[in-house]
Amino acid sequence: MAASIPVILLIDDEPHSLSAMKMALEDEFEILTAGSAEAALEALEENWVQAIFCDQRMPGRSGVDLLTEVRERWPETVRLIVTGYTDSQSMMAAINEAGIHQFLTKPWHPEQLLAAARNATQMFALARENERLSLEMRFLNATSQSRVEKRRQALREGMGFEAILRSPTSAMNDVVRAARHYASFDVPVLLTGDAGVGKQQLARAMHYGSLRSDKPFYEVNLAGLSDELAMIELFGAKRGVLPGGVARIGLAQKADRGTLYLAGIEAASPGLQLQILRLVREGSFTPVGGQETMTTTLRLIAGAASDVRILVGEGRFRADLYYALAVGEIAVPPLRARRGDVAMLAQSLLAEVAATHGKPVRGFSAAALEFLENYDWPGNLRELSNEVTRMLIFGEETTLGAELISRPILQAPPGDEGADRTAEDAMAGTGALKERVELFEMRILRETLTRHRWNKSRAAAELGLSRVGLRAKLDRYGVTHPAAQEEES
Structure with missing residues (x-):
C-alpha cells in the first residue's frame, strides 16, 4: 500500500499569497486553502491535516489566536506562522500560547517554504511514530523495550539541525x-x-x-x-x-x-x-x-x-x-547574545522535564518569559535547564509565573539591552552612597513584589514597610506592574 501524500493547510486572507504558497508546495503535498479562520476550522474538521501555514495578520482574528484554538483541538498538527513582523513580544506570545514550531518571514523564498513544509510533515510523522512506539513499549519485555528506546532515540536525533531551536532573527x-x-x-x-x-x-x-x-x-x-x-x-x-x-x-x-x-x-x-x-x-x-x-x-x-x-x-x-x-x-554564541531564543528554548525544556517527571503543565506566563529573556544566563543552556526544572518543581498551577523564578533573575529587570547590571556597577564603582544604595533598593522592591505576585500587603510586610510607604517608594523609582507597562505600550 502506497504511503498517503501529506496534507497541508494554507491560511491567508490575501488570495495571491495563497496562490503563491500553493504553487510552491503542490508538487509534493496535497494542499488545502482557507481565506479566513472560520474556513480553516471547517477544513480541519473534515480533513486529516499534518501541518498548517498561517498568516499572522488577518482581519477579525490573528494567526496566533487561531492556532491557539488549533493547538487545543488538534494538538498533533504542526503549526507555522508566516509574518512580516518579528518583534520579540509577538514571538513569545506565539510560542507560549499557540506552540508555534517555526516562523517564516515575508518575503519568503519558494525553496525556504518547501524545506519548512518537508520538516513540518516529517516532524508530524516522527511524533506519530513516537506515539506508536510508546504504546508498543507497554507490551514488550525488557529486551524489546531497550530496542524500541534506541529506535525512539534515533527518531529524535534524526531531526538534526531542526532540533536547534532559534528565532528568525537569532544569531x-x-x-x-x-x-x-x-x-x-x-x-x-x-x-x-x-x-x-x-x-x-x-x-x-x-x-x-x-x-x-x-x-x-x-x-x-x-x-x-x-x-x-x-x-x-x-x-x-x-x-x-x-x-x-x-x-x-x-x-x-x-x-x-x-x-x-x-x-x-x-x-x-x-x-x-x-x-x-x-x-x-x-x-x-x-x-x-x-x-x-x-x-x-x-x-x-x-x-x-x-x-x-x-x-x-x-x-x-x-x-x-x-x-x-x-x-x-x-x-x-552564548545565550546572552541570542535574544528571542530563550523563550523558545525554555518552552521546549519545560515540555521535556514535564514529560520526564510526569507533571502536567501548559507553559510560562508572559511576565515569566520576559524575565527569562532578559537575563544574561552565564551558565547558558545548563543554567536555563536548571531554572526551568526548579520552576516546574515548585509550580502549583499549569502556567508557571514569574514568582517562581530565582532571585538573581528577578533582580535583573526587563530592558531592551538585556539584564540590568547597574547594581553590580554600583557595588564596584564610585559615586554618592545614597545613589548607589537606591539602585539596590529599587531592584529589591521589584524582586519582592514579583515573588508575591504583586500583592503589596505581603510585600510591604516582608520589607517592614507600610502600604503607604511602599507605594511612595514605587512611585519614586517608577516601579510598576508589568501589566500596566503593557497597557501603556
Whole structure:
C-alpha cells in the first residue's frame, strides 16, 4: 500500500499569497486553502491535516489566536506562522500560547517554504511514530523495550539541525547555516564557545546532516580526564593493560566511518595532542600497550570552551593540530547574545522535564518569559535547564509565573539591552552612597513584589514597610506592574 501524500493547510486572507504558497508546495503535498479562520476550522474538521501555514495578520482574528484554538483541538498538527513582523513580544506570545514550531518571514523564498513544509510533515510523522512506539513499549519485555528506546532515540536525533531551536532573527541562524555547509563536506571542524552553549548538539546535527548519518556518532569530553584515561578512551587498550586482563576497544575504532566529537580539546596534554594530530592527518592510531598501527575513517569534530588561537600563541596548544582541526571553525554564541531564543528554548525544556517527571503543565506566563529573556544566563543552556526544572518543581498551577523564578533573575529587570547590571556597577564603582544604595533598593522592591505576585500587603510586610510607604517608594523609582507597562505600550 502506497504511503498517503501529506496534507497541508494554507491560511491567508490575501488570495495571491495563497496562490503563491500553493504553487510552491503542490508538487509534493496535497494542499488545502482557507481565506479566513472560520474556513480553516471547517477544513480541519473534515480533513486529516499534518501541518498548517498561517498568516499572522488577518482581519477579525490573528494567526496566533487561531492556532491557539488549533493547538487545543488538534494538538498533533504542526503549526507555522508566516509574518512580516518579528518583534520579540509577538514571538513569545506565539510560542507560549499557540506552540508555534517555526516562523517564516515575508518575503519568503519558494525553496525556504518547501524545506519548512518537508520538516513540518516529517516532524508530524516522527511524533506519530513516537506515539506508536510508546504504546508498543507497554507490551514488550525488557529486551524489546531497550530496542524500541534506541529506535525512539534515533527518531529524535534524526531531526538534526531542526532540533536547534532559534528565532528568525537569532544569531544562531548564521551558525546553523555555516554548519550545514560543513556537514556535507568530509572535513574536520572546530566548534568554539562558552561551556553549555550547545556545541555538542550542533556536532550531532552536523553528523546527521552528513553522508555518515547512518553510521555511529560518539562523543567524549577530554576535560577532567587524565592523560592515561583519555588515551584508553580514544585509542583502546591491549589485554593486560586494564585490571581483569580484558582488552578495550577505543572510540577511534568504534567511530570508524562515523563521527567522533571531542569536547574539551583545549584540555588535551601535549602528548595527547600529538596522538590526535596523527589521528586527524593519517587516520591511524595505536592502542595503549600495543605496537601495531590501526586505521580508521572517522570524521573528527572538536569542541573548545576557549579561544584555541590564544592558546597557540601562548604555546599551550600545537599550532599544527589547531590548523588540522580548524579546516572549518564555527563560533557558537552564548545565550546572552541570542535574544528571542530563550523563550523558545525554555518552552521546549519545560515540555521535556514535564514529560520526564510526569507533571502536567501548559507553559510560562508572559511576565515569566520576559524575565527569562532578559537575563544574561552565564551558565547558558545548563543554567536555563536548571531554572526551568526548579520552576516546574515548585509550580502549583499549569502556567508557571514569574514568582517562581530565582532571585538573581528577578533582580535583573526587563530592558531592551538585556539584564540590568547597574547594581553590580554600583557595588564596584564610585559615586554618592545614597545613589548607589537606591539602585539596590529599587531592584529589591521589584524582586519582592514579583515573588508575591504583586500583592503589596505581603510585600510591604516582608520589607517592614507600610502600604503607604511602599507605594511612595514605587512611585519614586517608577516601579510598576508589568501589566500596566503593557497597557501603556
